[in-house]
Amino acid sequence: MSPTEVFVNIEQENLIELATAALRGYGISKNDARDASRILVLADMFGVHTHGVSRISSYGERLQVGAIKAQPDIRIERVAAVISRIDGDNGVGPLVGMRALDAAMDLAREFGAGIAFVRNSNHFGPVSSYSYIAAQQGFASMIASNTNTMIAPWGGRDARVGNNPIGLCVPNPDGDPIMLDMALSVAARAKVRRALDRGETIPSTWATDRGGHPTTDPRAALDGFMLAIGGHKGYGLALMMDLLAGLLSGANYLTHVRSWLEAPSDPQNLGHFFLLLDSSRLGPQEWLAERMTDFAAIVHDTPPADPNAPVLLPGEIEMRKFRRAEKEGIMLERKVLDELRTRAARVAV
Amino acid sequence: MSPTEVFVNIEQENLIELATAALRGYGISKNDARDASRILVLADMFGVHTHGVSRISSYGERLQVGAIKAQPDIRIERVAAVISRIDGDNGVGPLVGMRALDAAMDLAREFGAGIAFVRNSNHFGPVSSYSYIAAQQGFASMIASNTNTMIAPWGGRDARVGNNPIGLCVPNPDGDPIMLDMALSVAARAKVRRALDRGETIPSTWATDRGGHPTTDPRAALDGFMLAIGGHKGYGLALMMDLLAGLLSGANYLTHVRSWLEAPSDPQNLGHFFLLLDSSRLGPQEWLAERMTDFAAIVHDTPPADPNAPVLLPGEIEMRKFRRAEKEGIMLERKVLDELRTRAARVAV
Numbered sequence: 001m002s003p004t005e006v007f008v009n010i011e012q013e014n015l016i017e018l019a020t021a022a023l024r025g026y027g028i029s030k031n032d033a034r035d036a037s038r039i040l041v042l043a044d045m046f047g048v049h050t051h052g053v054s055r056i057s058s059y060g061e062r063l064q065v066g067a068i069k070a071q072p073d074i075r076i077e078r079v080a081a082v083i084s085r086i087d088g089d090n091g092v093g094p095l096v097g098m099r100a101l102d103a104a105m106d107l108a109r110e111f112g113a114g115i116a117f118v119r120n121s122n123h124f125g126p127v128s129s130y131s132y133i134a135a136q137q138g139f140a141s142m143i144a145s146n147t148n149t150m151i152a153p154w155g156g157r158d159a160r161v162g163n164n165p166i167g168l169c170v171p172n173p174d175g176d177p178i179m180l181d182m183a184l185s186v187a188a189r190a191k192v193r194r195a196l197d198r199g200e201t202i203p204s205t206w207a208t209d210r211g212g213h214p215t216t217d218p219r220a221a222l223d224g225f226m227l228a229i230g231g232h233k234g235y236g237l238a239l240m241m242d243l244l245a246g247l248l249s250g251a252n253y254l255t256h257v258r259s260w261l262e263a264p265s266d267p268q269n270l271g272h273f274f275l276l277l278d279s280s281r282l283g284p285q286e287w288l289a290e291r292m293t294d295f296a297a298i299v300h301d302t303p304p305a306d307p308n309a310p311v312l313l314p315g316e317i318e319m320r321k322f323r324r325a326e327k328e329g330i331m332l333e334r335k336v337l338d339e340l341r342t343r344a345a346r347v348a349v
Numbered sequence: 350m351s352p353t354e355v356f357v358n359i360e361q362e363n364l365i366e367l368a369t370a371a372l373r374g375y376g377i378s379k380n381d382a383r384d385a386s387r388i389l390v391l392a393d394m395f396g397v398h399t400h401g402v403s404r405i406s407s408y409g410e411r412l413q414v415g416a417i418k419a420q421p422d423i424r425i426e427r428v429a430a431v432i433s434r435i436d437g438d439n440g441v442g443p444l445v446g447m448r449a450l451d452a453a454m455d456l457a458r459e460f461g462a463g464i465a466f467v468r469n470s471n472h473f474g475p476v477s478s479y480s481y482i483a484a485q486q487g488f489a490s491m492i493a494s495n496t497n498t499m500i501a502p503w504g505g506r507d508a509r510v511g512n513n514p515i516g517l518c519v520p521n522p523d524g525d526p527i528m529l530d531m532a533l534s535v536a537a538r539a540k541v542r543r544a545l546d547r548g549e550t551i552p553s554t555w556a557t558d559r560g561g562h563p564t565t566d567p568r569a570a571l572d573g574f575m576l577a578i579g580g581h582k583g584y585g586l587a588l589m590m591d592l593l594a595g596l597l598s599g600a601n602y603l604t605h606v607r608s609w610l611e612a613p614s615d616p617q618n619l620g621h622f623f624l625l626l627d628s629s630r631l632g633p634q635e636w637l638a639e640r641m642t643d644f645a646a647i648v649h650d651t652p653p654a655d656p657n658a659p660v661l662l663p664g665e666i667e668m669r670k671f672r673r674a675e676k677e678g679i680m681l682e683r684k685v686l687d688e689l690r691t692r693a694a695r696v697a698v
Contacts, residue, residue: 080461080630082431112429113464117631140597142491156651156660168589178592180585188372211652229579232393234527236663239648240517243527247640248489248519248631275624281429282466282597291596298603302505305433305561312504314585 001233008337018337019053021344023092026063027070032095039094042129044330046242047321048181051126054336058260059092059123060343067265068092068122074099084113085250086118090267091123101130101143108139108276119251120336123147127167128181128273128318135169135177140277143167146246146270148259150189152225153239154232157212159225160255162240163189169315172292173285177333179315184238185226192218192226222303246271357686358678362570364390367686368402370693372441375412376419381444388443390549391478393681394674395667397530399539403685407609409692410443413486417441417471422493431460434599435467439616440470442473449623450479450492455500455696457625458487467621468600476516476531477667479623484526485516487624488633492516495595495619497608498536502588503581506561508574509604512538513590518664521641528664532586534575541567541575595620 010018017035023033037053045051049168062068072091076099079085085105088096100116107114126142127154134141147162169179183189187206196218204214215221244254251271258266261331279288302311359367365386372382384457385403411417421440425448428434433452437445456463476492483490497512515521516530532538536555545567553563556570573591577583595602600620607615628637651660658672 072475078672080627081459081460083626083630110430110507111460113462115462115626140593153648153651153660155654157654158651160647160651168586168593170589170592178588180589182582182585184582186579196533206631229582230535231578232663233531233578233583236531237517239527239663240519240529243644244489244517247644248626248628250632252646253640254533277432277464277597278429279597281432283599291602292580295592295596297604298509299502302502302507302509305506309504311502314581329350 007331009331010337011289011329012041012045012325013111015044015330015332018340018344019056022053022056022340025343025346026060027094028092029071031293032091035098036092039098039125039129039315041330042132042322043126043287045166045322045325046126046128046132046318046333048126048128048318049144049336050188051196053340055123055125056343057339062122062260062264067260067267068342071154076103080145082107082113083115086116086121088118088121090120090122090269093122093270094129096121097124097272098131098175100133100272101276102275104276105134105137105139108278110194112278112281114274114276116272116274117249118245118274119269120267121251121270121272122268123270124272126181128169128179128315131167131179131181132177132322134276135171135179138171138173138279140170140279141167142275143273144241144245145253145272146242146253146257148257148268149183149255150226151228151235151238152208152212154228154235161228161235161238161256162242163226164238164242164245164255166237170292171279172289172296174289175291175296176319177281177315178292178296178313179318181315181318184228184234186229187226189222189226192221196222197314241273244273249273253345289323355683356680358680359686360678361390361394361674362677364393367689367693368405369577370668371402371405371409371689374695375409377412377441377444378420380606381440384447385441385443388447388474388478389408390679391481392475393679394671395475395477396411396670397475397477397483397667398681398685399537399543401691402681404472404474405692406688411471411609411613412441412610414614416609416616421445425452431456431462432464432466435465435470436469437467439469439471439618442471443478445470446473446479446621449621450483450625453623454483454486454488457627461627461630463623463625465621465623466598467594467623468598468618469616470600470619471617472619473621475530476514477518477528477664480516480518480528480530481526481671483625484520484528487520487522487628489519489628490516490550491624492622493590493594494621495591495600495602497606497617498604499538499575500577500584500587501557501561503584505578506557508575510584510587511591511603511606512575513587513594515586515590519641520628521638523638523642524645525668526664527641527645527662528667530664530667533577533590534585535583536575536580538571538575540581541570545571548640563595579645590622593622598622
């Protein structure tokens, strides 16, 4: 392929190797780097490139100034039979997230359900990656994180709530999981950044400027705050996710969470929440498969408003991209791969 | 007071007595009737009269035709250490809901978290009533139910998803809980019915007519379907709540749930989901109180867009009405009270 091509194809396993090497370039141990890479590469397979290996360079900037610890001492404290509290010791987010997911799955295997409250963490990648790994092992899940503040409370004109992602997922033993992964703003902040990069405007429903006025200018929107879905409803959900992931976890919450841009050398102390449910406790695999397949069929059979746009299930687009990436490899921006290779070249793998 | 007054004031305990007597008039035993009444009266105290004792007459119609069982054999099966599955045996919803809440709280007390999956239930009243009872005992909660289908899938033109309520609540040992209780439509169907009763139009963002076209006519909207918040996001959340409350519980889901109007004599087999978390396992009461009070203060201190409309927390309006109702009694429509009295007069209390 020509070096001027914008997109490059790479196989899953090769991308994990490359991402692992790049993270090792920032001082992370091999096993930890591999676990974190797995989460990020899944994002790229789902087509959610904003949360994939492209994040490694921003993680790297934080690692280099010591704002994220390369060799954290992640501690798991069992505060109740089915609740583990994880202290991420300011490690890289997807690594802390994987440790928390594993802890919650262990509890769910034993007790039917398992919960992990996580503090002293960082941006942990996409929720879908965790949901998918859990679903592969038969677990339904609810996973949330807080973020730095981007959303104004309903009726307010200051960004005091994070655009907190929430994910819910139920496995289908005979097919793909139904998998929702969403932030509570009308649109993702990354989409605003992309519009800025491309010199495009944004719909006026996405965000307001600093003064609280709706804007179509992505730069003004990035200086302002995102709007939540459904007015007071999305605002309310975002708050509740912060209570679960931030406040109850012992992490920072609301305006105590500083953005990486504002405080590049301070630990962010983000929090996460993981609830895992062992679906096999509720009935045999055939029972679950039959119900999930029927559920999907009822939704798919809905007459579409546009005959060319059939009704979809949450996660369906992502799973379609995932299957394709498994077969045909992942299409990534060349500049993202080049950055990883530059970093990876500095370590003896 | 004059018999022509539209609203009448009644004390909490008197309303519970009256609602209990009315439910006994439909053949429900005294203890069961009292437990169910407690849930409904809390709704009236929160000012959510659409989900309060006014529901007893519609429950009663169903009880009279045998579509709800007056004397159900509610069974609690422990399917895992921290998961109970409740079979409501088609009992009245708030009674089944209370039994499920108690079961989940028992588990949470012992293990830190407790889960109840409920099937063979009916309309269970407002989520807030359960959340509030749990919060009083130190439990954080996530509670959901499915309903008959009212929402069209994103991009579809048929109502195949319920307007499933979701509630999240975290207690504050030094103050009111932060308590979200919302359905996933832009507006509640009850609001459309109220507009119809009052001869008013509705905003075009609330619902579509039967053909999938936005409408301002409440009658056309009641024949059509409600729109979910945030387009595909609210649709996705509504689906996931049905998966938790309906599919995983072993209850009906999606179009398998028939409305009371369509199938007045058939059991509805609704499902609910209860997750209870013992907040005391996460830290001492002082720790939680301090964080919750700080959290509330950060939100309340947000500069408001309208100087006369301060920023509020989820549940704040309801808790204000609740405190007032505790002191001054509950204002109820006289016709609702008259219906209860008529029914109650038929039994020896």
